[in-house]
Amino acid sequence: xxxxxxxxxxxxxxxxxxxxxxxxxxxxxxxxxxxxxxxxxxxxxxxxxxxxxxxxxxxxxxxxxxxxxxxxxxxxxxxxxxxxxxxxxxxxxxxxxxxxxxxxxxxxxxxxxxxxxxxxxxxxxxxxxxxxxxxxxxxxxxxxxxxxxxxxxxxxxxxxxxxxxxxxxxxxxxxxxxxxxxxxxxxxxxxxxxxxxxxxxxxxxxxxxxxxxxxxxxxxxxxxxxxxxxxxxxxxxxxxxxxxxxxxxxxxxxxxxxxxxxxxxxxxxxxxxxxxxxxxx
Numbered sequence: 001x002x003x004x005x006x007x008x009x010x011x012x013x014x015x016x017x018x019x020x021x022x023x024x025x026x027x028x029x030x031x032x033x034x035x036x037x038x039x040x041x042x043x044x045x046x047x048x049x050x051x052x053x054x055x056x057x058x059x060x061x062x063x064x065x066x067x068x069x070x071x072x073x074x075x076x077x078x079x080x081x082x083x084x085x086x087x088x089x090x091x092x093x094x095x096x097x098x099x100x101x102x103x104x105x106x107x108x109x110x111x112x113x114x115x116x117x118x119x120x121x122x123x124x125x126x127x128x129x130x131x132x133x134x135x136x137x138x139x140x141x142x143x144x145x146x147x148x149x150x151x152x153x154x155x156x157x158x159x160x161x162x163x164x165x166x167x168x169x170x171x172x173x174x175x176x177x178x179x180x181x182x183x184x185x186x187x188x189x190x191x192x193x194x195x196x197x198x199x200x201x202x203x204x205x206x207x208x209x210x211x212x213x214x215x216x217x218x219x220x221x222x223x224x225x226x227x228x229x230x231x232x233x234x235x236x237x238x239x240x241x242x243x244x245x246x247x248x249x250x251x252x253x254x255x256x257x258x259x260x261x262x263x264x265x266x267x268x269x270x271x272x273x274x275x276x277x278x279x280x281x
Contacts, residue, residue: 009109010035012060012160013086019061019259023091026123027116032086054263060160062249062258062267063192064089067159069256070190070271076155078184080147082139082173083161085109086116091123094132102147107136139173144180153275154184158191167225167235174239181240181275189241190271196227198266232270241272 014036016024036057043056068089071079077099081090084103094101103110113134117123126132133147139161148154156177162170174189181187226232229246236244247269253261 023088058263059265110136153186162193186275
């Protein structure tokens with residue numbers, strides 16, 4: 001049931017449809033469109049963005065397509081996406097038979113994703129691909145090693161996840177992902193996170209919306225202890241990653257041909273490496 005999914009999963013799935021991204025239509029629903037419309041109206045009323053800033057949908061679209069760009073540029077053919085939600089990326093990328101793509105999320109999310117794909121001939125064809133794996137599990141307990149092949153580079157994505165993790169949980173995730181390099185030999189880790197110093201302060205209505213989101217997500221809300229880009233980069237280096245970099249959407253929007261490059265979003269994507277081919281940053 002869609003009632004089991006978070007508002008954020010529904011909203012982002014509709015952003016991919018609005019943005020015209022490949023395979024987004026496979027996960028489109030009336031409920032997601034309703035959540036999208038209501039959320040956009042509420043955010044506009046709350047005036048949560050700085051003057052000159054852009055609505056949330058543009059920030060999320062930049063986030064998603066920046067990660068797409070980094071994945072393409074890496075040339076890595078084995079991908080593990082954590083807390084994948086209703087992301088259309090696995091369905092799109094696994095169209096290449098040479099790609100092995102694993103998506104991990106909670107059982108109710110994966111079950112709903114399968115239901116949505118089962119609706120259409122195109123969706124059923126996606127489910128039948130041997131290179132696409134939809135795995136249900138809790139990231140705190142699920143072992144990631146089975147989805148990494150010995151000596152084969154792996155690209156790990158955590159989109160829309162880090163914003164919910166407090167410092168201890170964030171560092172625990174970093175260590176868990178870093179450990180995969182021992183098996184893979186080479187690992188690329190990409191995630192998004194807007195540091196506290198770069199976040200606009202929400203007004204009273206914004207705080208009310210966040211409280212509502214907390215109820216929808218089972219108590220989770222945005223964590224704000226990642227204060228600066230350098231602080232996050234330091235945590236990555238401390239976990240054993242190298243070539244660590246924080247990339248703002250504004251600095252690459254045109255070079256990477258992001259959609260709506262004139263929209264000023266505060267999206268920040270972090271990228272790092274681990275393993276035999278990485279170099280110390």
